[in-house]
Every structure is written in C-alpha cells, then in structure tokens.
Amino acid sequence: MLRWFHEWGSPKAFYLRSGKMLPWLACLTLVLLTVGLVWGLLFAPSDYQQGESVRIMYVHVPAAILAQSSYAMMAIAALIALVWRLKIADAAVQTAAPLGAMMTLLALATGSLWGKPMWGTFWIWDARLTSTLILFFLFVGVLALRSASGQGRNAGRAASVLALVGLINLPVIKYSVDWWFTLHQPASFTLTERPAMPVEMWAPLLVMVLGFYCWFALAWILRLRLEVLQRERRSEWVQRLVSP
C-alpha cells in the first residue's frame, strides 16, 4: 500500500503512468457518453407523466451524483495531502475544486430547466436544491482559498483543511436543511418518489453515470498532468520532455 502510494505519489511517475492510461480512458468515456446520450435521448421511453422532458434526467442525475462524490474525492485527496504531504495530492485538491464546482453548477442548471416544465418554476427552496447550492459554495470556497494562497510549498494546506472541515460539515448542513424544509413548508414536491423506474430507463441512466465518472477521471487527470508540468517546470525530466 505504502509502496503503491510512493510510486504514484511522485509527480514524474504519475505523469508517465497516467499518460499510458489516457487513451484507454478517453475511448471508454467517449463510448459510454455516446451510447448513454443516444440511448437516453432517442430510444428510451418517455415518462407517462412527465413526457419527453424526463430525458433531462440523463444529464441531471449523473451530474448531481458526481457533484457529491467529487467533493468526497477532493476531501480524501486533501486528507492525503495533509497527512502524508504528497505533492500530487495537493495538486489533486487544487484541480478537483473547479471540476466539482462545474458539476454542481451543471446539476443546478439542468435541475432548474427540468423544474420549469414539471413544477412550473425554475427554482424552489426545496431541501435538495438548497443543499446542492450550498455544496456549490463549498467548492467555490476551496477554489477561492486555493487560488489566493499562491504557489509556495505549503500554499495548498489551508485549502485542504477547509475541504476536510467541509466534508465533516456536509452531513450537518444536509440534515439541518432537511429539517428546515420538512418542518417549514408542506412537502408538495418530492424529487425521488417516482414510480419504480423500468429497465429501459435506468439502464441508459446507469451508462450515463458511468460515463460521467469516466469523464470526471479523464478531466481530472488531464488537469493534474498540466498542473504537475507547471509545478515541476524546473526539474530535469520536464525540461527533457519539453525540449527533446
């Protein structure tokens, strides 16, 4: 385990190894997203209540799932960066924050577009919507703190602390927003209570979720590689790589 950490943790090893994985991951992402989108948007049945607009689900649900899990991934990277002081983990926190913020924004935007035909409004202070919005601000906080911290050796540590405190706080925020909602106004809308989804609908959804995960991994690795090159620009191996 430690050895594995050590091997992947060095920026050079990460750069060279991830380079070999990249084409495979890119192909997988492309296939999954294409299959999922075509299947979901063209061939999956429309909902008997929601009609064609249910197809927004094939983008919205993967984005929302990824928004939450990318925060967890970022916080795990932050923990590794704080405890083992791996350079690569610090770069991972820095590059995950904008991606996570983008995913959260996508979930919010598609959700609001779905809300208009279904609920008759773009925005409603529903518990889930509110906690997703708060999640967006948590991402923005980490992003802002990281970019204000500069490039020093310890620059990323404050952002890592913030990401970890955020991870511990997320359940508290989630539950408090739930209580606020459930006791504040009657539950007129529920996002989850749908008649059990038929296979023809959840199969393309599953493909899309996997595709989104692959896309996220791909985008994360690409950004991480760029970040590694920038940070290690004075080292010998980067010099050799850039000017052969």
Added chain:
Amino acid sequence: MNPLIRECKILVRSPADTVQSVLFVVIVVMLFPLAISPDPTILAGIAAGLMWVVALLASLLAAERGIQADFADGALEQMVLGKTPLWLLCSIKAFAHWLSCGLPLLLITPLLGTMLALDGLEIFWMLASFALGLPILSLFCTLGAMLTVGLDRGSALLPLLIAPFLIPTLILGTQWVQSGGQSFYGYMLAALLSLSVVSLPLATGVAARIAVSR
C-alpha cells in the same frame, strides 16, 4: 502572561472594536423597518431570521480583528512555538471573539427584539438561541480568520469560506425561535455547540500552524 488575561486586556484597552460591532448590528436592524415596512406584524414575523442574519454578518465582520493584529506583530508565531497547547490558545481566541462580538449582541437582544416588535416570550427564546448559537459562530469565524490570515485578499475571502458553515446554526436558531421554543431545535443547537467546541479549535490550530509557515 496568561493568554486569557491577555485577550481580556486587549479587549478592555480597545473598546472601540466592541462598540463597532454593537453599532453595526443596531444600524442594520434599523434599516429593515425602513426598507420593508414598519408594520409590527410583518416585523415580528421576520424578526428572528433577520436578527440571526445580522448576527452572522457582525460575527464575520469581527472575525479578523484579533487574529490579524497577532499575525502582524508576530504574537501568532510565538503562540505556535510556545508550550501552551495550540487548541487551547485557539479556543481562547474564539472566546475573545465571543466576548467582543457575541456577548454584546446577547446583551442588546432585548433592545433589538423590541425594535422588531417581538413580545417578551419571543425575546426570551431569541436570547436562548443566541446564547447557544453565537459561540458556534465565534468558533467558525476564528477558524476562517486563521485560514485566511496573511493572504492578499484574505478579508474579502473569509465570508465566502465561512458563511456556508454557519447555515446549520442559522437554521436551528431561527427555527427554535419561530417554533416557539420547540425543544428539538434547542437540543440540536446544543449538540452542534458541543461538537464545535471540541473539534473546531483543533482545526484552527492546524490552520494557525499553516498561517505562520506561509
């Protein structure tokens, strides 16, 4: 010197800071009847949420005060290097924030409640929610100030980082008052306070170490 006595001395010798917090709160609360409506029923309906939002803003505004000065004159570095455990010093910092911002706010709550047309019982629950909730705000604000101290745009950054963490306190505090003192919210607020008291000073200590190594 005992760090607790030191904080108290700083507080007593610069009363302007405390006065500033109080005046800020009173002025902002005064703006709402002017902007929304002087109608007592409308004001009483929004009073709890409004006072909590103003308390939150005042806490954020006061967050940097003690820590920025300590960072600038090197006292923070001495704290990190000294023998006293860092989590204890950070707890004292949060306590100082509460003394200069939370406690005065608690004292003027009856006044604010009267300005916003709350009756006696509602003011009592407001006091109770502030008593349990304001220390949580102080602990989080101290953490935020430690995270951003010494950064270029630190003071502009702080509210952005910390405000999302204050939302649970805001919700529980407001709901406690608006539900007329339902004990569930009180217990939850107390639980949140105990959790924050034991965990946040540790994180603040880590942040302090980072701040001086920057």
